[in-house]
Amino acid sequence: MGSFIENGTIRLNNNPSILSFAAVVGKTEGDGPLGNEFDEVFEDITLGEKTWEKSESRLQEIALQKAMAKGEISESQIDFLFAGDLLNQCVASNYGVRSFEIPFVGLFGACSTMAESLIMASIFVDSNIATHTAAMTSSHYCSAERQFRLPLNYGGQRTPTAQWTVTGSGAAIITTQDKPPFVRSVTIGKIRDMGIKDAANMGAAMAQAAYETISTHLASTSTSFDDYDLILTGDLGMIGTNMLRELFQRDGFDLNDKHNDCGLMIYDLNKQDVHAGGSGCGCSASVLCGHILKQLKDGAINDVLFCATGALMSPTMIQQGESIPSIAHAVHISATI
């Protein structure tokens, strides 16, 4: 059973392991540098559905089906499913998983949801409550735009700090087994609000949360950057990434070789018109479940500190002049026990 250390950090002692994982994405993501890594790329991002919300739901449905098929388990074997997304009332998850006969816990952590759901799913397995759990999230460019910003066909210019919501979903099945990748420890972050009010600069709003969660994780697990091959943030994008690196530089750590951000990995920022990079729950979910977990499973890399970041605002609060509260959760995923 897991043991609580301090400051939101929990060490998982029964070696919960990621049995299988799957990532499905849209065309823009398929055209990006990781295009070949995903389980399926949808050229038609409606996925044959009449509304964008249902298209996103379908992404989750397919991601979970693929993850179950790859792990050779049926839905009756999954004891709990933890899922969430960006849409109001988390409808992409609610509608996406309504056909499954799996006990469901809906989560909201904005773009940090992949880490949040992975943490919950791992703790449930680690504490012997469940034998199989699933963690999943998604985002869709078109459903996010209409909820948070402007109509798709509205002619406007984005600021260079804006990020592009990833169309994609990632799902992972957790169980106890002696095969990697293992979830070793987790840190549940605190909400941080540094007063940033610009909803078109979310990377800047979230950098401090990532900085504090990573620092807390290292301090409470008595590890250092040397113990990890990769520090992987969720969707800080270009601005948030540069800020995070400078924050650590002030502490005397050079993160340039060790850190990467899913929002920078999923698109080619020079060729694709995505401004400061990718964002959305699907960003870290598809990069983790499409690319990183594969590398951990194959032993290409050993230790990853996955730190997904979320901007916890709504259009209403931004219009009321409020700043953006942010959060980051960290998960240490390892190829060894």
Place this chain on the structure above:
Amino acid sequence: MKITNKEYDELAKKHSPNSKTIINMIKAFVIGGLICVIGQALIYFYMSFDLSKQDSGTMTSITLIFLSALLTGLEVYDRVARHGGAGTLVPITGFANAVVSPALEFKSEGHIAGLAAKMFVVAGPVIVYGLAAAFVYGILVYIFTYL
């Protein structure tokens, strides 16, 4: 290391690139200018049918609005506007795009609660404050002309 909100804001500003103002202005001038040239050509075109200058102007507005609505539906207008910026926003075509794009977008919530109700989410404020300004202007004109 502890950081204050003010220091953090400075850090954010330092790493946030500004818009490329000069390039954007040139693009806006060229694309916005092009729309106006099309408008002027349309005026001459209608005048060649012996329409008065005023009627030609009205027909040109109608034509530009139609073309903008059509190009919005064909997903062309927003692609041009990505480069055009204010050049595609300011002419009448920009206003048409601002009405048609939410109408299309929110059609999925039905013709009443979706299409019709959301049609003015972008353009509504322009209409409200445009009318309010016109009202004030009308009163001022009245005062200075008749009193």
